Amino acid sequence: MRHEDILPSQDERIEDEVITNHSGNETFQSIAARRLSRRSVVKGGLTTAAAFMTPSLMANTLGEFKPELVSPKFRAPLMDFQPVTLADAAASDGRVPLISPDYEYQTLIPWGTPLKAGIPEYDGDPDRRPTADEQAFQVGIGHDGMWLFPETAGRRRSNTRGVLCINHEFGRNSHVTGKSGPENLEDVRLSQHAHGVSVVAIEESGGTWEVVPDTRNRRVHVNTPVTFSGPVADSPVGQALLQLDRGETRGTVNNCSSGKTPWGTYLTCEENFNGYFGNAYVQALFPAILRTVTADNPGASEQEIAGLVNARLNEIFSGFATEEQLRYGFSVAGFGYGWERFDERFDLSQQNGEDNRFGWVVEIDPQDGSQVPVKRTALGRFKHEGAELTVGRGGRVVVYMGDDQRFDYIYKYVSDDNWRSMIAKGVSPLDEGKLYVARFYEGGVGEWLELTIDNPTLARRFEDQAEVLTYARVAADLLGATPMDRPEWTSVAPDGYCYCTLTNNSRRTEADAANPLAPNSDGHIIRWRDTDQFVGTVFEWDIFLFAEDTHGTEESFSDPDGIWADPDGRLFIETDGGQKDGLQNQLLVSNTNTGEIRRLLTGVNGDEITGLTVTPDRETMFVNTQHPGNGNPELTNFPAEDGSGRIPRDCTFVIRRKGGGVVGT
Numbered sequence: 001m002r003h004e005d006i007l008p009s010q011d012e013r014i015e016d017e018v019i020t021n022h023s024g025n026e027t028f029q030s031i032a033a034r035r036l037s038r039r040s041v042v043k044g045g046l047t048t049a050a051a052f053m054t055p056s057l058m059a060n061t062l063g064e065f066k067p068e069l070v071s072p073k074f075r076a077p078l079m080d081f082q083p084v085t086l087a088d089a090a091a092s093d094g095r096v097p098l099i100s101p102d103y104e105y106q107t108l109i110p111w112g113t114p115l116k117a118g119i120p121e122y123d124g125d126p127d128r129r130p131t132a133d134e135q136a137f138q139v140g141i142g143h144d145g146m147w148l149f150p151e152t153a154g155r156r157r158s159n160t161r162g163v164l165c166i167n168h169e170f171g172r173n174s175h176v177t178g179k180s181g182p183e184n185l186e187d188v189r190l191s192q193h194a195h196g197v198s199v200v201a202i203e204e205s206g207g208t209w210e211v212v213p214d215t216r217n218r219r220v221h222v223n224t225p226v227t228f229s230g231p232v233a234d235s236p237v238g239q240a241l242l243q244l245d246r247g248e249t250r251g252t253v254n255n256c257s258s259g260k261t262p263w264g265t266y267l268t269c270e271e272n273f274n275g276y277f278g279n280a281y282v283q284a285l286f287p288a289i290l291r292t293v294t295a296d297n298p299g300a301s302e303q304e305i306a307g308l309v310n311a312r313l314n315e316i317f318s319g320f321a322t323e324e325q326l327r328y329g330f331s332v333a334g335f336g337y338g339w340e341r342f343d344e345r346f347d348l349s350q351q352n353g354e355d356n357r358f359g360w361v362v363e364i365d366p367q368d369g370s371q372v373p374v375k376r377t378a379l380g381r382f383k384h385e386g387a388e389l390t391v392g393r394g395g396r397v398v399v400y401m402g403d404d405q406r407f408d409y410i411y412k413y414v415s416d417d418n419w420r421s422m423i424a425k426g427v428s429p430l431d432e433g434k435l436y437v438a439r440f441y442e443g444g445v446g447e448w449l450e451l452t453i454d455n456p457t458l459a460r461r462f463e464d465q466a467e468v469l470t471y472a473r474v475a476a477d478l479l480g481a482t483p484m485d486r487p488e489w490t491s492v493a494p495d496g497y498c499y500c501t502l503t504n505n506s507r508r509t510e511a512d513a514a515n516p517l518a519p520n521s522d523g524h525i526i527r528w529r530d531t532d533q534f535v536g537t538v539f540e541w542d543i544f545l546f547a548e549d550t551h552g553t554e555e556s557f558s559d560p561d562g563i564w565a566d567p568d569g570r571l572f573i574e575t576d577g578g579q580k581d582g583l584q585n586q587l588l589v590s591n592t593n594t595g596e597i598r599r600l601l602t603g604v605n606g607d608e609i610t611g612l613t614v615t616p617d618r619e620t621m622f623v624n625t626q627h628p629g630n631g632n633p634e635l636t637n638f639p640a641e642d643g644s645g646r647i648p649r650d651c652t653f654v655i656r657r658k659g660g661g662v663v664g665t
């Protein structure tokens, strides 16, 4: 039995399923169950949320919104393209994507694309991996959230040239290095450099998009210098928690979804950061514990021994770990990346504050290749799936954020003042503001609970606001936030509704036909609308749809993850998980007025579809395939030609309607 055999599975998607919230707060399911009768929530037949509101709440809410869901230009069918059908999927071997016959795609920036002269391209050759130094200047792996920043000339925004900021969420060691675990620091550095963010100037020429040389092109990865800003950086308590007196601060990791600010910067969100840490001290006890457990359990199978050893190691780890580390899901060996074995930054036994330096939203300036990325601590520390920005009453910037873990929460941040006046004063709108967490009530009403040290409940537990923000999950537990079914992306529609994907809940023991969401193995999409033009602390909510209601139909999908509400009333849905009806993961378009869903694209074996951004005219859309084939060339060689033997590489699809037109029509 090898050391690696006993380490926890290296899979963020399994990690998302782990429950670290033991606060006992009333779950969303139990609230929804009481409110909804299973079939009364029919997509396209939405109950008016206002009907659930008290008159005073309505007075507070309505009138503030000016619904403009369907623009006059697109009042006629929002989408009339021919979808990818279940029959198409059944006829496919899944080695290449399928797209609507009315659309076409090209691939762009696969993992290994060089961003600097003199750096070779990695082409998926299994016998020649990138070096760590090469990877530091090549597009990373695990393509995820992204935004296009179009080139501007005066008021004109280009539809053919811009800077793409794209997240590289994760890449298994087996995919990136071809090894189950690192054998030396070089392996660790290669893995670290494959994570992070790419900033890439791209241009369309002759109908094809390509990378162009540009001083803004760069990689931000696990070893890139970063700074901290906001309440945690300003407080001695926060500085101590992050050990900022140690000097240099570096890196971002597990960059999942992302946001775009009105002032033109990119926000990258650190999700499952816990999985990159391990405790080398506890791991070193492995041989001794294996000997003891083997001696104490004669006749036990290797699997049983492994389970017992793991349990013992975790018990010892828990004895060393803080309550907060356990709440954030740190463990003996994380996802098994093994970085802690060669890079002590990621060794929890060093107690160096590195664990508290991750789990933040990080601001990157796409226009300045030398800008040092800034971790904005006012937005709190949790497993940030994404950051959806909108501008609320008085020009305040509002950020909606999901914490993707079973029974974790939905958060919102509101800047203290008008974003323009804050910037004019030299203050970041993301440094001074309030952080809230959502509580959903029966009757379609909810409340945003402020995470503030001024709340006596939090003042009893925390020293100051910096500690509240660093341990936002713990603070949210104490305030009684509503545990959700893995909140993934959020997107604000033009009518003020914020849509949020709740991707699934793997618990299957409480199968109850009368309970609308348990078991909830396929996920649903919730939506809410805040009072007071996004800045209020009360909201109305309802459920847009349940994925399982689509099964067995041409609208079939499961596990909604990426989401984008376009200005016309379409909702683009991307999936990450086992699809039903023989489908690969997919990109769908739904009509929020009618609930109709059409399938625009399906991915390849083993991948998920994620990331979504468009040109200003919306005639070009960028979408990603992440972990195609899970790195296994026997499943697919995409984007290489079928049968080439190349390792499949994450890449971006550039999608256009044949003959032109807004994507989705």
Ligand code: FEO
Binding pocket: 016, 169, 256, 257, 271, 385, 404, 488
């Ligand atoms: Fe990074 Fe929850 O997906």
Ligand code: CA
Binding pocket: 256, 385, 488, 561, 562, 576, 610
């Ligand atoms: Ca996701």
Ligand code: CA
Binding pocket: 488, 503, 561, 576
């Ligand atoms: Ca997911």
